[in-house]
Amino acid sequence: MSLWPIKTVSPCLEYHQWDGVKHYPIRYNEWLITPPRVYDEALNSIGHFFYEPGGDLLVAYMIFDTYHWPSWACWRYDFSAETGAFVKRSQAGIIAMAWACHAGMGSYNKIYTTMNSSTRIYEAPWDSLSSGAGMWSIDPYAWNPKTIFRYAVVNREDNLIAGVGSWTLEVWDISGTPVRRAQMRLPNVLGYMAYESRDNLWVITQDGLVAKANYRVNPPRWEMLSSVQNPSPDARNYLVAFDTKRRRLAVFRQRPDAEDGSCQCQLEFYRPLYKVAGLTDPVPVTRLRAEEKVLFVAHLYGDNGEGVSPYTVNAAMEEPVEGRLLTPFAGTELNGAASFRYQAPAAGCTEKLKLSATITDGEQDG
Amino acid sequence: MLELIYTSNRTFNIYSGFAPFHLGYLRSWDAMALFGYQKLDKLFRDGSQANLGVANTYLSMGNRVGGRHFWFSGSDFLAADEITGQYHYSEILNPGWKPPVGTWRAGDYLDDVAGLFLHSKTSGKIEVFRLADGVKLGEILDPGGPYYDNLAYAGQGKIVAFHHGTGKLALVDYLNRTVILKSKVNPCWRSAFDCLHNLVITIQSDRKVRLYTLTPVPAVLSPPAFIPAAPHQHRLLGGRVQTRLTGDQGEPCAGWWVHWSLKGLPAKGYLLKERSKTDADGYAENFYFGPAAVGEMGNETIQVKVVV
Numbered sequence: 001m002s003l004w005p006i007k008t009v010s011p012c013l014e015y016h017q018w019d020g021v022k023h024y025p026i027r028y029n030e031w032l033i034t035p036p037r038v039y040d041e042a043l044n045s046i047g048h049f050f051y052e053p054g055g056d057l058l059v060a061y062m063i064f065d066t067y068h069w070p071s072w073a074c075w076r077y078d079f080s081a082e083t084g085a086f087v088k089r090s091q092a093g094i095i096a097m098a099w100a101c102h103a104g105m106g107s108y109n110k111i112y113t114t115m116n117s118s119t120r121i122y123e124a125p126w127d128s129l130s131s132g133a134g135m136w137s138i139d140p141y142a143w144n145p146k147t148i149f150r151y152a153v154v155n156r157e158d159n160l161i162a163g164v165g166s167w168t169l170e171v172w173d174i175s176g177t178p179v180r181r182a183q184m185r186l187p188n189v190l191g192y193m194a195y196e197s198r199d200n201l202w203v204i205t206q207d208g209l210v211a212k213a214n215y216r217v218n219p220p221r222w223e224m225l226s227s228v229q230n231p232s233p234d235a236r237n238y239l240v241a242f243d244t245k246r247r248r249l250a251v252f253r254q255r256p257d258a259e260d261g262s263c264q265c266q267l268e269f270y271r272p273l274y275k276v277a278g279l280t281d282p283v284p285v286t287r288l289r290a291e292e293k294v295l296f297v298a299h300l301y302g303d304n305g306e307g308v309s310p311y312t313v314n315a316a317m318e319e320p321v322e323g324r325l326l327t328p329f330a331g332t333e334l335n336g337a338a339s340f341r342y343q344a345p346a347a348g349c350t351e352k353l354k355l356s357a358t359i360t361d362g363e364q365d366g
Numbered sequence: 367m368l369e370l371i372y373t374s375n376r377t378f379n380i381y382s383g384f385a386p387f388h389l390g391y392l393r394s395w396d397a398m399a400l401f402g403y404q405k406l407d408k409l410f411r412d413g414s415q416a417n418l419g420v421a422n423t424y425l426s427m428g429n430r431v432g433g434r435h436f437w438f439s440g441s442d443f444l445a446a447d448e449i450t451g452q453y454h455y456s457e458i459l460n461p462g463w464k465p466p467v468g469t470w471r472a473g474d475y476l477d478d479v480a481g482l483f484l485h486s487k488t489s490g491k492i493e494v495f496r497l498a499d500g501v502k503l504g505e506i507l508d509p510g511g512p513y514y515d516n517l518a519y520a521g522q523g524k525i526v527a528f529h530h531g532t533g534k535l536a537l538v539d540y541l542n543r544t545v546i547l548k549s550k551v552n553p554c555w556r557s558a559f560d561c562l563h564n565l566v567i568t569i570q571s572d573r574k575v576r577l578y579t580l581t582p583v584p585a586v587l588s589p590p591a592f593i594p595a596a597p598h599q600h601r602l603l604g605g606r607v608q609t610r611l612t613g614d615q616g617e618p619c620a621g622w623w624v625h626w627s628l629k630g631l632p633a634k635g636y637l638l639k640e641r642s643k644t645d646a647d648g649y650a651e652n653f654y655f656g657p658a659a660v661g662e663m664g665n666e667t668i669q670v671k672v673v674v
Contacts, residue, residue: 184447186419207419225418225419225449286579301414335395
């Protein structure tokens with residue numbers, strides 16, 4: 001399985017333009033208004049990114065550098081989950097920006113967050129992330145071994161917590177005394193993590209690899225590994241949220257500002273559907289002999305080398321043909337392999353085998 | 367020397383100037399895991415590659431039964447995930463035995479079905495341990511053999527042991543602890559064995575993938591000899607004559623057509639067949655009948671040749 005890009009909103013943010021007035025004597029972040037830059041703010045980092053099902057929004061909590069006092073600003077950005085369009089931005093408080101670590105959607109369509117200010121995982125209101133009395137919480141530091149998560153997916157229906165502290169995805173069964181079910185190494189440093197369902201979750205790494213895990217089975221397992229479309233080497237981070245209404249992934253790609261200071265971040269939407277990246281050359285896997293049958297194997301693969309199936313790969317010999325192609329087409333196996341048989345003629349010869357596949361996604365932009 | 371059947375046109379990227387740590391063929395991928403200094407990649411036979419993230423270079427990669435791989439953490443053999451290629455900390459394949467230093471090496475082999483661990487110990491010696499408790503069950507000896515770098519799964523109870531510096535390799539039956547075949551390929555950086563198609567895979571510093579069949583290229587065709595030795599042949603009684611085709615390492619070449627002829631002009635006597643195929647041990651045979659004319663005597667030479 002690979003990811004099929006549906007649409008990209010680029011840029012997804014617009015900065016406030018500088019009014020041209022310099023403030024004396026105290027000025028902050030003068031680099032913001034140093035030509036050719038023309039905006040008096042710039043995105044610094046993103047604390048949280050998640051899908052909020054109640055309002056059908058994608059929500060991002062961001063810290064900005066500003067030219068004005070006090071040199072920084074904290075905003076909650078709301079985007080339409082359907083179109084990716086900017087809806088509004090609101091001031092975010094210190095709890096969301098400093099105390100809460102990384103928030104995401106979990107069971108019962110609630111938002112849960114890990115904390116910088118403690119080792120607990122809290123249920124929290126989406127619009128402030130300030131947990132209140134009576135809201136669910138749990139402390140992984142009380143488990144054996146003591147655990148601190150920076151990212152967590154909460155499945156209260158099945159009493160499962162999947163979390164990441166550093167390089168491994170851990171799955172804990174909290175139905176009784178918490179028990180660690182598995183530790184699975186991540187392909188790279190985590191960018192963000194998102195709940196999909198009681199069974200599955202998604203992770204994205206800081207270099208744009210996207211992986212899906214089934215965390216409910218015991219032992220848990222990775223189900224796919226793919227990547228965002230055209231991962232850019234200049235990207236500072238990637239964050240992922242899962243839109244449970246449309247069953248698709250939203251990826252926030254944080255990129256450095258353009259030369260004039262304008263934002264280049266983008267929101268990308270993906271469906272977990274086939275996307276073919278390439279077809280390898282047909283390679284002989286049996287010896288090449290006159291009068292003998294020769295087996296060739298090629299692979300149809302996705303962005304991260306994942307086998308793409310089921311597709312039909314067509315084979316044709318280029319003129320002049322001396323031997324005989326016995327398998328004019330073949331279906332791909334789960335690993336994307338397609339095999340072809342060729343009957344060599346009695347005398348030595350040079351032949352060319354050409355392969356092709358017709359790729360259809362069958363999906364329309366929602 | 368094994369028969370080279372394919373060299374990729376594409377060159378793969380290693381992201382650094384150093385040879386990758388390990389190359390392993392994964393049966394479920396029908397492709398290789400390339401464990402480099404900076405990245406972990408999936409490598410196809412034609413040299414196409416896809417990045418799967420980064421690997422932990424503090425760990426070593428080994429080969430596992432069935433065309434899989436595992437990671438060695440220094441004390442634990444960790445099962446590898448076949449989607450990401452990374453390891454699962456919680457899936458330890460050696461819960462009852464923590465191998466001490468000197469009993470493991472990158473490229474060693476683990477058969478958790480038969481409960482065995484194979485370690486390339488020194489030149490021409492592979493040690494066999496019981497995985498459950500580390501008891502040494504025996505050794506596979508290859509006198510004069512090299513210090514094998516990689517022990518790759520080749521089929522039920524078999525591995526191919528590679529020495530990269532010389533390209534020497536041995537097909538080993540590790541259940542019976544015998545060496546079945548010895549041959550070589552070109553010296554290489556890293557090696558793997560495609561257990562699905564029985565192919566030796568190597569990568570070299572030109573960053574191309576090479577495929578070899580497990581059949582040696584013929585190098586030596588022995589002079590035909592009568593079996594049993596019989597210098598005088600009569601016209602009515604055919605003499606059984608045999609030749610043997612071998613590679614440059616003395617390995618038998620099976621399935622090759624040997625063409626037979628008589629050198630004399632005119633020929634004295636005749637051969638039963640014009641060509642015959644070598645058997646699994648590289649032998650091909652024919653029958654020679656002496657001259658048909660009564661009282662005809664003389665010498666005759668039997669010629670054999672193979673078209674490679």
